[in-house]
């Protein structure tokens with residue numbers, strides 16, 4: 001094979017890989033159609049995804065009276081886990097209709113029992129029905145896709161009861177992600193949460209490859225603390241495809 005032909009094939013291969021990469025990220029951002037269903041199946045069955053979601057749900061230590069909101073529930077693994085852990089009522093939004101259908105099937109019994117409400121909505125336009133107050137809010141590998149994350153987080157803070165907790169988890173899925181990538185993501189999430197008015201951010205780590213980080217923080221009582229929305233730091237939490 002001539003060098004010229006190798007070069008052309010190499011370029012075409014690279015373009016195909018890049019197109020595939022874009023598609024994988026796009027599907028993780030908002031799974032659609034048949035490919036979206038396959039993606040949802042992968043999210044639901046990949047052992048690291050299941051472990052990640054169960055771990056984050058456990059960190060919130062929910063109790064029987066707790067009202068919990070998940071943003072970007074995907075196939076609904078964390079929702080099911082929160083119900084199993086005894087949460088009073090779990091609400092969830094996801095802007096993907098495909099994910100709504102999968103999560104609804106997975107949690108059908110809890111929905112029938114009046115313990116779960118899942119809504120097709122975007123983080124940037126939360127339905128009035130989700131005014132709260134919630135005791136806990138979580139997002140697992142979803143925040144990296146939100147536009148204007150500080151504003152979204154500040155909005156969520158306003159829907160938490162004073163002292164309510166938030167858990168933002170990320171397992172970087174970009175090519176070549178390492179423990180250092182996870183550490184950078186944790187630092188960025190902590191900064192985003194502080195900028196959005198949350199207090200006491202602290203990071204937990206689950207030793208997968210790459211590690212999962214989950215930043216927990218508290219919504220202060222608005223009567224106690226002056227709330228100012230500060231400028232967002234530069235963004236490094238990249239898209240987290242699954």
Ligand SMILES: C[S@@+](CC[C@H](N)C(=O)[O-])C[C@H]1O[C@@H](n2cnc3c(N)ncnc32)[C@H](O)[C@@H]1O
Pocket residue numbers: 028029030031043044049053071072073074075076077093094095096099121122123124139140141142145146147240241242
């Ligand atoms: C990578 S998947 C993770 C799904 C699930 N949390 C998990 O860990 O299995 C990201 C999910 O966030 C949802 N999502 C992304 N941006 C969103 C937004 N702005 N509003 C609502 N959902 C969003 C996507 O539709 C997708 O279901």
